Amino acid sequence: MFELDVRSRKPIYEQLTDKVKEMIMHGILRADEQLPSVRTLSSQLTVNPNTIQKAYRELEREGYIYSQQGKGNFVAPLQQGQNESKRAELKEELLRLMAEAVYLGFTESEMSALYRQALDKRREENSHD
Amino acid sequence: MIEIRGVSKIFQEEKAVDNISLTVHKGAIYGLLGSNGAGKTTLLKTLAGIYRPEAGSVKLAGQPVYESPEVKRRMIFMPDSPYFFAQATIKSMAAFYRSIYPGWSQKRYEELRTMFRLDTRRKLSRFSKGMQRQAAVWLALSCKPDVLIMDEPIDGLDPVMRRQIKNLLFQEVAERELTVLISSHNLREIEDLCDHVGIMHEGRMLVEKDLDDLKADTHKIQVAFRDERHAAALDAKLQILHREQRGSVSLYIVKGDRERISQAFHVYEPYVFDLLPLTLEEIFIYEMGDAGYDAQPIIL
Numbered sequence: 001m002f003e004l005d006v007r008s009r010k011p012i013y014e015q016l017t018d019k020v021k022e023m024i025m026h027g028i029l030r031a032d033e034q035l036p037s038v039r040t041l042s043s044q045l046t047v048n049p050n051t052i053q054k055a056y057r058e059l060e061r062e063g064y065i066y067s068q069q070g071k072g073n074f075v076a077p078l079q080q081g082q083n084e085s086k087r088a089e090l091k092e093e094l095l096r097l098m099a100e101a102v103y104l105g106f107t108e109s110e111m112s113a114l115y116r117q118a119l120d121k122r123r124e125e126n127s128h129d
Numbered sequence: 130m131i132e133i134r135g136v137s138k139i140f141q142e143e144k145a146v147d148n149i150s151l152t153v154h155k156g157a158i159y160g161l162l163g164s165n166g167a168g169k170t171t172l173l174k175t176l177a178g179i180y181r182p183e184a185g186s187v188k189l190a191g192q193p194v195y196e197s198p199e200v201k202r203r204m205i206f207m208p209d210s211p212y213f214f215a216q217a218t219i220k221s222m223a224a225f226y227r228s229i230y231p232g233w234s235q236k237r238y239e240e241l242r243t244m245f246r247l248d249t250r251r252k253l254s255r256f257s258k259g260m261q262r263q264a265a266v267w268l269a270l271s272c273k274p275d276v277l278i279m280d281e282p283i284d285g286l287d288p289v290m291r292r293q294i295k296n297l298l299f300q301e302v303a304e305r306e307l308t309v310l311i312s313s314h315n316l317r318e319i320e321d322l323c324d325h326v327g328i329m330h331e332g333r334m335l336v337e338k339d340l341d342d343l344k345a346d347t348h349k350i351q352v353a354f355r356d357e358r359h360a361a362a363l364d365a366k367l368q369i370l371h372r373e374q375r376g377s378v379s380l381y382i383v384k385g386d387r388e389r390i391s392q393a394f395h396v397y398e399p400y401v402f403d404l405l406p407l408t409l410e411e412i413f414i415y416e417m418g419d420a421g422y423d424a425q426p427i428i429l
Contacts, residue, residue: 006321009405009406009407009408010406011341011344011345012352012405013341037302038303039300039303042299042303043299043300044299045294046292046295046299046321047299047321048158048299048302048321048322048323048324049299049302049303050156050157050158050302050324051324051341054324054341123381
């Protein structure tokens with residue numbers, strides 16, 4: 001269920017946390033859904049179990065998942081404000097992309113058209129739920 | 130689980146290992162890296178209780194290792210070239226290991242047979258290097274050790290077997306907290322395998338850290354300044370391991386916190402700024418360069 005890029009410079013545990021966050025935000029992983037165990041994931045991905053454990057701990061610290069003694073790790077219900085850090089990160093990324101777009105001559109209306117397109121796509125995804 | 134404190138080993142005036150301390154926690158996979166002749170094998174052999182250190186202590190779960198059969202029963206040392214008795218087969222070696230190691234599991238041995246698919250009745254001396262290596266791993270894991278010490282274990286294994294053995298080690302770590310200590314030159318393999326690394330040079334330990342922390346602590350930066358004079362001002366603020374000029378773009382290797390470094394550069398509003406994590410190989414080369422072991426002097 002996860003694909004990692006072992007050639008990437010990004011540390012494996014960061015790739016894992018990013019992947020899980022992405023899946024939660026896109027609703028692929030639902031609230032209270034169980035995540036694969038450290039053991040299962042380790043043998044599926046051929047990744048050090050300590051690295052997976054570390055990624056799960058980090059996700060729990062950030063409030064994306066919760067763990068239950070002896071049962072495993074589960075997706076935490078999405079809370080407002082939890083996305084603060086992700087929002088800040090995204091803002092920076094958008095600004096960088098927009099600066100590039102402005103340089104290449106994108107107009108304001110072209111950009112807002114893109115925003116609407118993203119909004120429609122999101123609505124469409126939700127209607128399948 | 131493994132505690133090495135201030136260990137030195139001297140061979141005729143020559144200090145092969147010089148005052149080394151090292152800790153490996155239970156369930157960790159520790160990678161020991163180093164330049165040629167850095168003393169890795171000497172350190173591993175001292176840990177295995179083959180050498181007696183001139184100074185310092187080597188303990189496993191709080192017990193000294195040297196000349197202690199009880200402690201040694203809990204660990205397996207796999208030397209860089211597998212050793213088997215003359216004329217031995219896997220079957221006869223298995224019987225020997227069974228008689229020595231109380232933790233020997235016949236069940237595990239049979240389970241692993243299906244994976245390794247080696248002929249247990251054939252003479253080990255007639256096996257290829259890679260097959261001998263497989264046999265050594267098979268026998269070692271059948272003993273169910275608490276600690277596994279491997280000197281250059283990947284040597285001679287094909288990619289399929291490497292992956293299989295990696296998976297086996299991960300399984301043992303996840304299920305029963307096996308502690309693994311590995312030395313290797315193959316940094317790519319170590320990067321995928323280990324969670325902690327130590328880098329040795331001339332008998333001493335240069336760095337010892339959580340692998341992810343080590344990677345998060347050193348960065349490669351590509352930058353193009355608006356004004357060349359800005360570069361000099363940065364030296365005072367950051368710990369720069371390496372700098373290289375490639376046309377109008379400068380390449381930096383900087384130690385420290387990602388955010389802080391990024392801010393230090395952004396003060397000068399560079400045209401181009403790219404911050405990348407380093408690969409283990411790059412970390413190794415720059416750390417070695419910092420210790421005076423590099424191919425050429427750095428030209429500023």
